[in-house]
Amino acid sequence: MGLTRFRKFALAVALSYVAAASCPAQEWVEFVHRTDRFALTFPAVSEIMETTHVPAHGVVFPTRIYSVTDGNHLYSLTVADYTDAERRHRDRPDMTDVRITSLADPQDGTVRVVVE
Numbered sequence: 001m002g003l004t005r006f007r008k009f010a011l012a013v014a015l016s017y018v019a020a021a022s023c024p025a026q027e028w029v030e031f032v033h034r035t036d037r038f039a040l041t042f043p044a045v046s047e048i049m050e051t052t053h054v055p056a057h058g059v060v061f062p063t064r065i066y067s068v069t070d071g072n073h074l075y076s077l078t079v080a081d082y083t084d085a086e087r088r089h090r091d092r093p094d095m096t097d098v099r100i101t102s103l104a105d106p107q108d109g110t111v112r113v114v115v116e
Contacts, residue, residue, distance in 0.1 A: 031066070042068040042075050053080040059088045
């Protein structure tokens, strides 16, 4: 009978450690995006905003912003889809030979920009 009490006590202690260790993790939500090949863990289900990202070369890429506000904390992840970046760069207009002329009107100060 003493051994049975010890087993029950040991089981209770083990279960309390498992429950205590898993409680904080239950509040966080894991999101796995298999197509874009990333995973994230936020304190709640994230909102997803579709937008675009324009890097320095002027090519537009589709972008998603995953975000959660938890009290005073903002958790955010921005994912830009560069899957077809080579094609997008190839399709953009070639601006290497463009000459930009800026002409200021001395009478009223307006500036006119001419792209040739």
